[in-house]
Amino acid sequence: MTPTHVLIVSGGMDSATLAHETVKDGGSPLLLTFDYGQRHKKEIDYARLLGIDVGAPHKVIDLSSVNQILGGSALTDDSIEVPEGHYAADNMASTVVPNRNAIMLSVAYGAAVSLKCPIVGAAMHSGDHVVYPDCRPEFVKAFQKMEKIATEGYSHADLSFWTPYIEMSKAQIATRGLELGIDYSRTWSCYKGGELHCGRCGTCFERKEAFCLIGVEDPTDYERK
Amino acid sequence: MTPTHVLIVSGGMDSATLAHETVKDGGSPLLLTFDYGQRHKKEIDYARLLGIDVGAPHKVIDLSSVNQILGGSALTDDSIEVPEGHYAADNMASTVVPNRNAIMLSVAYGAAVSLKCPIVGAAMHSGDHVVYPDCRPEFVKAFQKMEKIATEGYSHADLSFWTPYIEMSKAQIATRGLELGIDYSRTWSCYKGGELHCGRCGTCFERKEAFCLIGVEDPTDYERK
Numbered sequence: 049m050t051p052t053h054v055l056i057v058s059g060g061m062d063s064a065t066l067a068h069e070t071v072k073d074g075g076s077p078l079l080l081t082f083d084y085g086q087r088h089k090k091e092i093d094y095a096r097l098l099g100i101d102v103g104a105p106h107k108v109i110d111l112s113s114v115n116q117i118l119g120g121s122a123l124t125d126d127s128i129e130v131p132e133g134h135y136a137a138d139n140m141a142s143t144v145v146p147n148r149n150a151i152m153l154s155v156a157y158g159a160a161v162s163l164k165c166p167i168v169g170a171a172m173h174s175g176d177h178v179v180y181p182d183c184r185p186e187f188v189k190a191f192q193k194m195e196k197i198a199t200e201g202y203s204h205a206d207l208s209f210w211t212p213y214i215e216m217s218k219a220q221i222a223t224r225g226l227e228l229g230i231d232y233s234r235t236w237s238c239y240k241g242g243e244l245h246c247g248r249c250g251t252c253f254e255r256k257e258a259f260c261l262i263g264v265e266d267p268t269d270y271e272r273k
Numbered sequence: 274m275t276p277t278h279v280l281i282v283s284g285g286m287d288s289a290t291l292a293h294e295t296v297k298d299g300g301s302p303l304l305l306t307f308d309y310g311q312r313h314k315k316e317i318d319y320a321r322l323l324g325i326d327v328g329a330p331h332k333v334i335d336l337s338s339v340n341q342i343l344g345g346s347a348l349t350d351d352s353i354e355v356p357e358g359h360y361a362a363d364n365m366a367s368t369v370v371p372n373r374n375a376i377m378l379s380v381a382y383g384a385a386v387s388l389k390c391p392i393v394g395a396a397m398h399s400g401d402h403v404v405y406p407d408c409r410p411e412f413v414k415a416f417q418k419m420e421k422i423a424t425e426g427y428s429h430a431d432l433s434f435w436t437p438y439i440e441m442s443k444a445q446i447a448t449r450g451l452e453l454g455i456d457y458s459r460t461w462s463c464y465k466g467g468e469l470h471c472g473r474c475g476t477c478f479e480r481k482e483a484f485c486l487i488g489v490e491d492p493t494d495y496e497r498k
Contacts, residue, residue: 080342109341117332145383150382191419193419197411202406
């Protein structure tokens with residue numbers, strides 16, 4: 049069956065919400081997760097779980113070979129420590145994987161063209177903008193324009209790039225997800241990829257903060273609350 | 274050592290010329306070749322040979338996992354026959370691998386950012402334009418603009434995309450290469466990837482035509498002249 053959406057999912061809260069939202073709206077997504085050599089490879093297991101939860105096919109694309117030339121990020125290089133503390137630009141700079149979104153999205157667009165699927169979706173949100181340049185609305189616009197040219201004559205006539213959360217905060221996404229009945233204990237955020245969420249790295253901070261802001265009990269087991 | 278250029282090379286004539294040209298001009302390129310499940314995997318051996326010939330490091334990036342979702346091209350799907358005859362739009366449509374250049378270039382840009390290298394180079398030429406939408410000047414421009422946004426704050430201030438042959442014909446590239454003293458028998462073009470160049474597929478036609486147009490003996494061993 050031709051999917052209605054090709055969605056990039058990480059196993060975290062935002063992309064889980066995107067997948068549930070798609071299915072709730074009657075869509076039949078294909079879920080793609082990328083192994084780019086991230087130390088929190090555990091997120092891939094949670095992305096698989098998401099596929100089961102929403103009843104959608106899920107594929108893991110092995111880009112670990114790319115890691116041999118993409119150095120310098122705390123997410124892929126064990127010699128660089130994952131920063132602790134807030135999810136803010138200065139603190140999180142070492143977690144940038146150069147050009148990650150352009151790489152993953154190019155593959156997702158290739159899949160969409162190949163499968164004649166009209167929508168590519170990704171769950172970047174407003175909190176990402178200051179940290180990751182390739183999560184900003186201007187990136188989305190430029191990427192879409194580039195792809196229109198790159199796939200002209202081959203892609204679905206109106207292949208579109210769907211980023212519904214790009215102006216939303218993580219707390220707003222969590223609110224939306226809870227309305228959809230998502231059990232967020234079945235998602236993984238922590239960049240450290242240990243037994244439990246560490247509770248100290250930037251993305252754990254952001255996760256805890258989202259639940260705190262909306263006044264809902266956080267279902268996550270943290271190593272440190 | 275930081276490379277001066279990250280070059281995408283296939284093992285064919287155009288990218289071989291690009292690599293020789295870079296080294297002749299005093300550059301120290303890093304050569305990248307992509308295994309995307311192409312049936313003419315043989316080209317990768319020729320790309321390795323190119324690395325040896327120009328004395329540059331060469332890395333093969335394994336994207337074969339992407340092939341599970343990028344179907345429908347004669348280059349990656351054994352059930353689709355490689356077309357014979359001229360290198361022209363209608364004839365070569367089945368050889369389009371959806372979004373191939375955006376995928377390979379995104380990885381090359383990621384490498385350039387990571388290595389603090391100022392130039393990404395690729396050898397698309399004017400004959401590619403009618404067949405491959407992602408080889409046209411407007412694609413190059415849109416891709417460059419997208420990358421400027423995607424890597425803002427992390428990339429080399431003036432990271433540029435070098436496509437010196439984009440308005441040249443293959444015959445002009447061959448002329449340039451012969452001036453540089455390139456032995457084109459050490460390159461591979463044929464999409465079929467057999468023992469010898471088949472002499473009948475679109476890219477073999479284009480190769481033969483280039484030597485014929487410039488009146489130089491073609492050093493290639495063809496199955497059928």
